[in-house]
Amino acid sequence: MTAMRPLDPRLVRRSRGVRRLLAVSVALGLATAGLVIAVAYVVAQVVAQRFDGEPVAALVTAVAVGLAARAAVTWCHTAVSARAAASVKAELRGEVVDDLLDPRRLGPRPNSSRVVALLGPGLDAFDGYVGRFLPQVVLTALVPPLVLLAVARADLLSAIVLAVTLPLIIVFMVLVGMLTKDRIDRRWQALERLGRHFADVLDGLTVLKVFGRRQEKGLREVGERHRRETVRALRLAFLSSLVLELFSTLAVALVAVSVGLRVVEGDLELGPALFVLLLAPEAFAPVKRLGAMFHDSTEGAEATAELLGLLDHDRHEGAAPAPDLRAAEIVLDGVVVRRAGRSAPSLELAHTRVRPGEFVAVTGPSGCGKSTLLSLLMAFDRPTTGYVLVDDVDLSSIDPVAWRRQIAWVPQVPGLVPGTIEDNVRLGDDESGRDDVSAALRDAGAADLPLDRVIDESGDDVSAGERRRIAVARAVLRVRRGDARLVLLDEPTAGLDASREAAVLATLRSLDVTVLVVAHRPETIAAADRELRLTSRMVLA
Template sequence: MKPLDPRLLRRATAARLFLAGSVLIGVATGALVVVQAVLLARGISDVVLRDAAVGEVAWLLALVVTGRAALAWLQEVIAQRAAAAVKSTLRRQVLEHSLKLGPAWLSGERSSALTTLLTKGLDDLDPYFARYLPQLVLAATVPAGVVGWMATGDLIAAGTVVVTLPLIPVFMALVGWATEAYSRRRQRALAVLAHHFADVVSGLATLKLFGRAKGQAAAVRRVTEEHRVASMASLRLAFLSSLVLELLASISVALVAVGVGLRLVEGRLGLETALLVLILAPEAYLPLRQVGAQFHASADGVAASEEVFRVLETPLPAQGERTDVPDLRSTALHLHDVTVRYPDREAPALDGFDLDLWPGEVVALTGPSGAGKSTVLAAILGFVVPEHGVVVAGGSAADEFEPELWRRQFGWVPQRPGLRSGSIADNVRLGRPLATDAEVRRALDLAGAAELELDTPVGEQGQLLSGGQRRRVALARALVTDAPVLLLDEPTAGLDAEAEAAVVAGLRTTGRTILLVAHRPALIEAADRVVSVQGEPSELMPV
């Protein structure tokens, strides 16, 4: 585990500014530590040897202590603001990168694990910036200044510190190797707990229907116990390593103190110098001890940031840059010999598929479940990259165009449309944020959802709506766009015959090019042309 991951500095400007500020504060803190020790040694020796007043020294000491407190406060403020800025930057970068990677990549990730990573996981960076990194900077600046000043008064004591000081980083490195494994284990346990709990909650209705809800209690207890064991193992290691580092530092300071005491008794060392060395010796070891103490608090955040960088360093699929996207209102769309193969699957999801989609026509894709019908839509949208073959529009391959501009040509309704918490109007406007109430109302009417009011509340993932209502809201979201082509994956699934007839009638009146995946006879009969997708049944890509 690296003390300072250079990827944080490259990807977050706030981290670079924070590091620079911490260095300046560390240098100032080191100077004040030396000044404080000099004043204390001089004041005590003056009282003991010369019975002098300490008023002036006391005021100077008060100023130094106030200065150190102010620097500590400033360090805390900068650290908290830097941590918030870095977390915000990393979250934004992960979300943007995930969107660019597309549904094909997201289907291989656990959504609950990714959510936990971007919330609780990155929150563990707070102790890294607020506690560990400042101490790391102090450990790199304070001991050098302290030992250098000690050498001006007592070379033997300074030499003792120089010899014993490196032992602490050596033990810290050994502890770090063990801590890295424990932290990763704890992060994995947390991800499993979050994923399992989310699955249980989302499927609670089904579990209760089949009388299996109570049976999941044991599974939840098991994954919770695994997380508890991993967390306690990390704490146990933290306590033991802190004990070792404290013991090592105490023995080192004791060696310095014994040598100073003997030389003081023998008269080879003055009282003021001896006091200076004794005061400075613990200050030389303190930053390194604090680094060891804070290391474990920050280890979880560092482990989470490594997982973030795993996502950010996932290579993006090749993307086109052309902006002259042809208008599909008047341009045909062609698929030539398209073959798509998903990772870790032997059989292709789509094998040598050809399709011509002409402006204004309605084409139905039929075939057995898992034959690749949804994959056809994903290939057109650029969510999956064909192993070979090409999607062509206007004589150019679709992958030559900027993905965002290309996808503006399409309104899409996936197999499992996602709805967010809000109102019906809020969800429809996801297709076109500036749509008026009248335009939203018309889209709902065309989707066969005339009975739904615009202000009807919608829960997370479409809760409070029936399955058929969710699908019609998703269809209205596609219809409210200006997209010339609609890609609809079983748009009437879950609808009764009357509602299905209303949807079919509404689609026919749009005049748009429509490519739909269909199993139901009414939807197939409404198409101008039916294309069969024949392939070996395989798992459909989650969308």
């Protein structure tokens, strides 16, 4: 296991706000180091001159001005860091949302509970990571070396003691970071597990209530696991802070004893000795503050890595115009799709052709790649090896937006929008009239659904069969408007009775477009021109 990096290079490359914060932090860090050294020198001179009976009024004024300037720089650093944290959070939230909606995004969409955890509690931890930890990293990198140089000019032996002991504390921090990363990983996994469990319970709450399944025990157990991991992380934070303080105190004590003995023996003057004593704690102070902030930042750093991993994926680069699917032949040649973390391919196709206007039923056991095949044809994914060709043009080179304009898609769980049934069938179509919508619903076996019936986004007030019929009517309307020339359906007749299933199949047969339908029911397979049967290893056409 390796220690968590204090700053992910991907964040610097991606976020302009972080780059600006680091640049400002360097400038303010240099100012802070200069003020720390200057104030320590003036204070040492004030004490030394008072021992000699010399006037120190001007020096006292200089101390006051130096302390005020240091406070102002610290306030500016805090304010800039807080504004940067808020800016970066807003920037990354917008980027994640844009990425999820990006039509050129490739690969499966992340789990919704994972996204909620990242955009909610995950980015909330950014305040500690970007707003406090990263600026302190800059201060820790700048202040101690400059303080050591100043001490070396006053007393080389004290500088050597500091130079030997300071790396020991940094080594200790690295070891703590390695252990803390493991604890934070466990806590983050417990938080994600809690979010997924809660989201699953909410999704199936109606079914759970109908069957009398109570979820209090499960939620309590998952929440208790998260609480235990949080307490373990806090316990480690308190223990490491104690050890860090002990190491730094002993190091400063070594310098103080050495300086004190040499002042008593007359080998070192009082002014330089006081200067060294005042600067010695300042060499360790940024490191101690960094150690204290490390635990506050680890959750934000972990969320940052997760979020950047979410954004780190392939995108479509294609810009070629889409061939007209009314006359284009689709060829899948030697297609293999592999998913990360799976030993077996998600889909294997030796060779198959889909001719214009053909009605193809895609069949096979669960897990053989039927939905993956539709995802390939929707350009949501691309093959690991092999090609998807449309009139001898590789699908990966075609503009995905132009390609999808010709496709009507009915997934297993069709999406709904708040509004009426008519709004859901239209879904952005302002040209079709109510008669067109009614005809599409009738041909989808949904003549009993009133156009003005209001439904919500969750779809809790419609049955699974009604949801599918609305989606089929939406696809039919797009075909009849002339927009869609390829219809992809994933089990559109599941949950329908025999009469409505027959109506949907008759409508699909009548459409003068290419139709691919994932099917399990024999009636759907029989209505197709041919069956494309998939297995876990190869395709049988």
